[in-house]
Amino acid sequence: MTAVVETELDLFSDEALADPYPLYRRIRDAAPAVRLDRYGVWALGRYEDVRAALNDWQTFTSAEGVALNPASRATTGGLIIATDPPYHDVLRGVLTEKLSPRALRVLRGGLEEQARVLVDAVVDRGEFDAVADLARAFPVQVVLELIGLPAQLADRALAWADAAFNAGGPDVPRTREAMPLLEDQFAYLAKMHKEDLVEGSFGWVIFDAADRGVIARDSVVPLMSAYVTAGLDTTINAISAGVRYFAEHPDQWRMLREDRSLIPSAFNEIVRMESPLQWFSRVTTRDVDVDGVVIPAGQRVLMLYGSANRDERKWGPDADAFDIRRDAMDHIAFGSGVHGCAGQGLARMEGAAVFSALADRVASFSVGEPRRRLNNRIRGLAELPTTVFVG
Template sequence: MGYLAEVVAKESLVPGGFGWTMLEAHKAGQIPVEGAIGLLAGYVVAAFDTTISAISSGMWLFARHPDPWDLLRADPALVPSAFNEIVRVESPIQVFSRVTTREVDLGEGAVIPSGARVLHSYGAANRDERHFPDPDRFDVRRNLVDHLGFGYGNHACAGQGLARLEVHAVLKALAARVERIELAGEPVRALNNITRGFRSLPVRVS
């Protein structure tokens, strides 16, 4: 956040780009400087922890499940579907929270009062057997479009377009060059309250 504040203060942004548009909106008085920095963060963060976590989770899944990798190599058009399935199964952002603005009745006697902080789990929702058949199976042909790995509605991830471009590019490049992905050591999970990913993931590709 300090880096982004410095970028905005020095106006070192590419004219015509998204960041420049946010800067111009701030200079015109349409949004506060904190808003410009926050919106920039939504895109920068998409290129960091969450995308890194999705790529590493994909490598881990394909190392453990070689058959889906063979399918992807044989048909690179499956890359968008495979990415959605990676995000569904491993959900780089596991949980998030909101504060209710009014009382909400969920039915069956469950009432959330106004002003309550609610923790919602994308990870659990994305493995809900009532919605996803055989939810623990990694299936690159599932072709789902309604997982909650990027949030939903007004709270959908602002940087998901960038994340998709990045991961699609990586998967397509790997599919064209790599026959097999194998674990080359014991993976170590990164401990984090929100993000699911690896601190270390030794892999070998051939």
């Protein structure tokens, strides 16, 4: 058995959130599992260990919540991500048909047209903010329409999503400041009725499942919240990170333009390099041996997606290099196991639609100084001044 490695590393300082990768490397190199004394939790940073834990929900339970503070866990109880089988499977099953490959194929043409219209508008301007004008504008339009919420809710929904992920952090000022917005989201959704939603929309289907007794009535708001929140950030941050990476690696952009079949692997590489969701937590149900380090039962464990997706043990010595030819399909930016992101097919389709539309018009990108968005769980940009050159 390996001795427990304890550290005072703070993954939630402004400096760490701006660039967590050196700290992740220190955690990976220190031990398979490390005790973060500052917050009283454990952390898994190596790819194989994180993936194995995510796939073992019986040992690493989500049923005690996935946030690091009790207030957020109390507010978000009943979310899919905070529920284990068998009820987890019931909740997830409500929208299984809506998110199936067959259903998404029906949406593809409309998504591609929406992406083309938006991309044409920003490219014609020549200069724009790749975050506000592109990365946020597209998915919020798509998600609100699918769920059945009014388009006027866009700014509020974006604020809700940011707050929902911030609220899951430890008890620090950034977390406490997010709680009122998280509560505002739940209060807004609690006032909704089935009749307020377009028939057949995701939201309507959720209410209908409650009407038919498939799910409990008190599961409606958490389920709505899950899709409003999770449906935005992955796509927003992947699109903006992709624009930045392609600006910094023009050879990769030329390669993609010449071979559009690389778009899916490019999307995988973007979310591997900049995992939009950096971590979730679980609680051990028993003493568990992680490569010789024993984590006792009842301990909260951080699954560091962002670290696992840069682990040299998995990705080789060039793990920090951006290469769209890399086979990154088995990244864990969308999680793994029963809690793997239910909407990842939609996120991939949205990303492909935007990058395909950009490839039709843009010969190269130039970006100014990016402004980082600091969030306890989400890694993304707040602003990315962008100039495009058509050709």
